[in-house]
Amino acid sequence: MTMQPPARSTEDLNALLRGVSRSFYLSIRVLPAPLRRPIGLGYLLARATDTLADTTQMPAAERLASLDNLTAAIDGTATLEDLRGFAGRQADGDEQRLILALPQCLAALAATEPQDQEAIRGVLRQITRGQKLDVQRFGEPGPCRALENADQLNEYTYLVAGSVGEFWTDLCLRHLRDFAGAQPERMRELGRAYGCGLQLVNILRDVRDDLAAGRCYFPADELAQAGLAVDQVAREPALLLPLWHRWQALAEEQVADGMRYADAVKDRRVRAASALPALLGARTLALLEAAGPAALEQRIKMPRSEVHGVLLRLLFTRAGRAPLQAHYARLAGKVGGAGWDNAGR
Helix, strand or coil: CCCCCCCCCHHHHHHHHHHHCCCHHHHHHCCCHHHHHHHHHHHHHHHHHHHHHHCCCCCHHHHHHHHHHHHHHHHCCCCCCCCHHHHHCCCCHHHHHHHHCHHHHHHHHHCCCHHHHHHHHHHHHHHHHHHHHHHHHHCCCCCCEECCCHHHHHHHHHHHHHHHHHHHHHHHHHHCCCCECCCHHHHHHHHHHHHHHHHHHHHHHCHHHHHHCCEECCCHHHHHHCCCCHHHHHHCHHHHHHHHHHHHHHHHHHHHHHHHHHHHECCHHHHHHHHHHHHHHHHHHHHHHHHHHHHHCCCCCCCHHHHHHHHHHHHHCCCCHHHHHHHHHHHHCCCCCCCCCCCCC
């Protein structure tokens, strides 16, 4: 494999962000300038730690050690190790370049204002804790394993994604005057649920690939209550459908919390950026529901053209609250847009 040159400038890092994010980059693009840098940098570092955790060609112990080192380097308490070996294992050129660009990312972090630095470091501690748990539970070769219970699944979705909703909220509260119509703690609560819901969407979408890799995020105690064993569902993913529907219902409610979140945001640009992942999540859930059992046998995702169409409609309507509600209703397959507005909440 030919090694890709590392990023050398802020412009290169922006291009790298565009390369490694399919939809989140679209949200970052519409944010006000004071928010773009810390949120974009936080995303790049989180994507890098995720790449280390997911490089399954490397032994789990080696991935855990590298995650520990990168977390310490982000915290400023250690020197980043040489990760060219990890970079060389990446089939995707953008992810390869991301690993090689980590020294530049860390330099950009050191140049960020202190409060934003601490916010980025704080959320990365949470994210890498969740990623390490994942490697510890599923990182070694062997038969398919399941999480023990719903608490473990909820813990995982919070650490790797719910914490991001809190991070986003804290940055907005600090950088934007009169950020939202709801109280800060309510926004953090909604942001936390929103992030968890988006991670659940990923889990629901990726069932086939996860089972093939030996990972079952559906709790073992729930499988047992349904009379199922992990090895059974690994062979026949469609057997998971009743459990899948239960967690799909939670994902729908948490994505709806994302729309409640966006509805409370006063700045139209931030409202648009906040709403976009929920709109895409709602559409993905609708596609999964329409696919039926096939959603457990193949990977369902929105075409890129449809993703851009959602963004264009969002920008055309300037993220007005009524158009947002109608747009969400169409994408989610709901009638009348009921279920996410903030009335009485």
